[in-house]
Amino acid sequence: MSKTKVERNLSTREARSRLAPRQGTYWHEFDSDSHLGYYKGNEVRVWTARLDRGRRQLEERLAFADDFEDADGVRVMDFRQARAAARNWCAAQVTKEAQQPVDDRPFMTAGPACNRD
Secondary structure, X not given: OOOOOOOOOOOOHHHHHXXXXXXXXXXXXXXXXXXXXXXXXXXXXXXXEEEEEOOEEEEEEEEXXXXXXXOOOOOEEOHHHHHHHHHHHHHHHHHXXXXXXXXXXXXXXXXXXXXXX
């Protein structure tokens, strides 16, 4: 039988305070293959970004969690800031892998494309 993945609430200090300290990281998937991690040790709390690339996983430590002090958005981040930083880091990794800039121009639908001369 396969294991059921349990998603933990990491969005508030109060919710994170109910989690037990452990050696592993609590993960929150925010996009396919993109995750925000929360490590809760006995004395340190850290946000981490992870991007799953097949059998390979890329990880980057982002900042301390705001469990002990207020977030400054750089050294200490709240959940919202950490999720945004993780999303930006994951996007940068995908762009780097492609070795080309992201094409953010609007895409053309089939109608206009078929009517082009």
